[in-house]
Amino acid sequence: MAPIAVGDVLPDGTLSYFDAEDKLQQVSVHSLAAGKKVVIFGVPGAFTPTCSLKHVPGFIEKADELKSKGVDEIICISVNDPFVMKAWANTYPDKKDVKFLADGSATYTHALGLELDLGEKGLGTRSRRFALLVEDLKVKAANVESGGEFTVSSADDILKAL
């Protein structure tokens, strides 16, 4: 699968999470994104530093600013199971409505063409670090890191695209 790019239609897929009542739920990406302006950012792994200390906090910090520019949903996805995503999300005391969704089997990451083999680091198949701006299922910005850097996929970069 070629990596998702500007102009593409966001593929549909199923992600999972624990709701406010701690029940396991599955949600279709299209049901979250159709007719809306959404930011989806992906990280290689919960509990790893750039993801935990830079990427996620950036989006939480800028959540209000993103919302003021018309963003309806800010979604963080990772190839982790929903139990791990819930625990990781809970390490951020104020998530400012950033949704942490699990792509446990990497199926959705694969549909986006953004998978990355991090087996030698003990992670297995994961996602590249990326951030997408999607308006009514049309990709308006697709910032994908080529390696382990954190240069194009931050909240500030998405704000520039709005």
Added chain:
Amino acid sequence: MATNILRRAASSVITSKTGSLLTGTSRRSYASVAVGIDIVSAAHGVSLQKARSWDEGVSSNFSTTSVKDIFKGKKVVIFGLPGAYTGVCSQQHVPSYSKNIDKFKAKGIDSVICVAVNDPYVMNAWACKLTAKDVIDFYGDFDGSFHKSLELGKDLSAALLGPRSQRWSAYVVDGKVKAFNVEGAPSDFKVSGAEVILEQI
């Protein structure tokens, strides 16, 4: 029921070694692990990833620990569970071992090991959260190869966990399995806790 009576009778009348043999036989269902097997040969060439932070991973060049180094020449109690941060694993299985650590040390156990099909960074964060990191060694079997080699893998896709493992425990001396317990279902917590295996050592 019968196996419980057997186990109680065995542990009170016969030596613990024979008792564990009887328990091992009753538990030997579909896994290639059984009392008497050499875990190092069964999991030949397999490595685990010690729970660590990413920075520790970088500085160690993402090194792995071979099964041989974990078991050879040591008395080890090892338990495996379906997943970090999940209910029974967090609330019952790990605590049962962490609160009994002194009893294990008193019986000459070199290390108590917890392993799950998770990456080592998740295992590390979870171990810290359970404040169990200084008493139990946590290892990640990130690609499931350790559990697969012992036929202890289990597909938990229905619980949105994907390929994981059974819930099990074993007492291993110099690589030889002396006692082995596996739950009938991964959500059970009847035979794989610390109290059971302490009786088998």
